[in-house]
Amino acid sequence: MAIRISRLPLPVPVGARRPAALDGRARRAERSREAIVRALHALIGEGVVQPTAQQVAERARVGLRSVFRHFADMDSVYAELGARIQASARGLIADAPTSGSVASRLRRVVEQRSAFFEAIAPYMRAADVARRRSPFLRRQHLRQVRELRERLWTALPELERAPSHVGEALELLLSFDAWDRLRSDQKLARERAAGVVEAAAQALAAPLRARQGARR
Numbered sequence: 001m002a003i004r005i006s007r008l009p010l011p012v013p014v015g016a017r018r019p020a021a022l023d024g025r026a027r028r029a030e031r032s033r034e035a036i037v038r039a040l041h042a043l044i045g046e047g048v049v050q051p052t053a054q055q056v057a058e059r060a061r062v063g064l065r066s067v068f069r070h071f072a073d074m075d076s077v078y079a080e081l082g083a084r085i086q087a088s089a090r091g092l093i094a095d096a097p098t099s100g101s102v103a104s105r106l107r108r109v110v111e112q113r114s115a116f117f118e119a120i121a122p123y124m125r126a127a128d129v130a131r132r133r134s135p136f137l138r139r140q141h142l143r144q145v146r147e148l149r150e151r152l153w154t155a156l157p158e159l160e161r162a163p164s165h166v167g168e169a170l171e172l173l174l175s176f177d178a179w180d181r182l183r184s185d186q187k188l189a190r191e192r193a194a195g196v197v198e199a200a201a202q203a204l205a206a207p208l209r210a211r212q213g214a215r216r
Contacts, residue, residue, distance in 0.1 A: 033070045035060040037080050044081075049126045075136040082123065082140060089119040096154040102208045105155050106201050109174065113148075114194040117179040124176050125184075148175070158208040169204050173197060 039059035043051040056077070057064045071077045092115045097108040117124070131137035149171055153159055159167040172178060174197065182193040 029070065032060070032062050032066050033080075035062060036067055036070060036077065037084070040077055040081050041084075044122045044126045047122070050129045051126070075134050078127065078130065078134070078137060082127070085120055085123050089116055092116040092119060093148075093151060096151045098155065102156065102158060102205055103202060106205055107198060109152065109155050110194060110198040110201060113174055113179070114190065114197070117176050118190060121176075121180065121183070125180065145175075156205070156208060162207050166204060166207055170201060173201055173204065 036056055039056045040051055043055055043059055048055065053067050054064060057067045060067075067077070071080070093112045097105040097112075099105075100108075127137050127141065131141055152171060152174060153167070156170075159170070178197070179193065182188045182196060183190070186193075188196065
């Protein structure tokens, strides 16, 4: 789906001079867009899981029309915000651990995901509410699920030869949904939640360690 981020003036041909008035409007449009995205980020960070366009406009100190002039709809706002959040947090899970024992690799996966989920938690909670009515957010969610699955299988190639339920259970345990349940519903501190996830993951991975030991 094409996402129209803003209605900026058409590019000026090479060698032509852009009128000063157009340059000024372009700069103002960019400042407004930045203010809108920052406003959404702040509202979600404060726990407003479903900010309205009106709330965004008030926080950004722009008119409601300005929000929809720069963004075709709120999906476009979430697209811009999501791209920034993912870019800043992606490095936390950039490299899937591929060396060491099953236990050490799994421990590293838990560490990475704990940090990643904490960084994106406010946005994920807001997106979980909004994606029921947003095809864009549903596609984005499925893409992240696939990416995390691929990273898990890269870290633990032993899953290819394990009973299918082992991989499926590990994928569920190492998901944001499980992490948020521990943090939000069960009220566990971050360190305690990570410890619970690792203990359960290591128990599930026992067949993988057995296979690893049998090959030695």
